[in-house]
Amino acid sequence: MASVLSQPHFHNEAAxxxxxxxxxxxxxxxxxxxxxLDRITNVKGGRMGLRRCGHCKREFTVKxxxxxxxxxxxxxxxxxxxxLMSSSKKGISAQPKSRPHRRDQPDSVGGAxxxxxxxxxxxx
Ligand SMILES: [Zn+2]
Numbered sequence: 532m533a534s535v536l537s538q539p540h541f542h543n544e545a546a547x548x549x550x551x552x553x554x555x556x557x558x559x560x561x562x563x564x565x566x567x568l569d570r571i572t573n574v575k576g577g578r579m580g581l582r583r584c585g586h587c588k589r590e591f592t593v594k595x596x597x598x599x600x601x602x603x604x605x606x607x608x609x610x611x612x613x614x615l616m617s618s619s620k621k622g623i624s625a626q627p628k629s630r631p632h633r634r635d636q637p638d639s640v641g642g643a644x645x646x647x648x649x650x651x652x653x654x655x
Contacts, residue, residue, distance in 0.1 A: 541614065547605070551593050551594070556593060560593070562584035567584055567587070570584065570585025579592070
């Protein structure tokens with residue numbers, strides 16, 4: 532069964548870069564230092580997505596200035612995480628549940644250390 536998670540940018544790093552570039556640079560790459568939109572070239576043999584500005588000579592990727600800039604985690608994994616976080620209505624628990632939930636056992640209310648910590652981007 533095809534899932535939205537089968538899309539290439541969730542599995543392929545080059546596709547993930549292309550996806551982020553389409554989001555960050557809808558009108559094409561621009562230099563984060565001088566803002567130039569022209570004379571931006573691909574750096575051959577450089578790391579993934581590396582561009583060079585012909586005006587100020589700065590080398591950069593689409594990650595410069597984004598939350599991904601200082602991450603060593605591959606971009607397609609971030610896309611998976613972001614997708615899972617945003618597609619779950621209740622968010623994703625940052626702590627494993629300490630015990631299985633059962634209808635015949637009332638939840639302890641206000642019990643210390645049992646509260647779920649959830650992250651829900653929709654509520655931020
Ligand atoms: Zn520049």
